Amino acid sequence: SQKIEQNSEALNIQEGKTATLTCNYTNYSPAYLQWYRQDPGRGPVFLLLIRENEKEKRKERLKVTFDTTLKQSLFHITASQPADSATYLCALGDTGRRALTFGSGTRLQVQP
């Protein structure tokens, strides 16, 4: 069955460092992958999208890579700030099935 894995352990880093979050998937051939941010008690908020034929996308301090051979996406936040502390979710989509499938998320804590 399809499986999306994100590190369930919280990632703790110092302010100013680069945070790197991982999303691995199996038994799946997504056409695209999205990353969302979720704060406690709130719904997820869209951050970035990358298609299967793209290797890398950037938006301000955010960078996402997509390796369809490794079946992995990496999400980077450079020059991290305490305000970046949240749970980050990856979501996979394909052209056949219409609804996004979400991973369980990784909680990021940026220490001042």
Add this chain to the structure above:
Amino acid sequence: DTGVSQNPRHKITKRGQNVTFRCDPISEHNRLYWYRQTLGQGPEFLTYFQNEAQLEKSRLLSDRFSAERPKGSFSTLEIQRTEQGDSAMYLCASSLGQGPNEKLFFGSGTQLSVL
């Protein structure tokens, strides 16, 4: 800013009771999704509408769950004969577009507690 609105924010009910949640999507969005999320997990897909048509339902959606989107505007999700396992955050999302360009805009959710 008229984002996705969900009501109520919190609902406490006793086992066996029926509950109904409402979602008002962003007005020009034609797609509306319902997801369920439990603590420490990601959102789990329940069902999806394009305009008023319900196009997909998860196999996880039991017969006790029903969703409607009359006239392609707001949507309601009803759970009949609630069970303790139904306790979760119920999230609604709307979107415009399809495929890789589709971004979901989520509401803040309805937190359901079944006692």
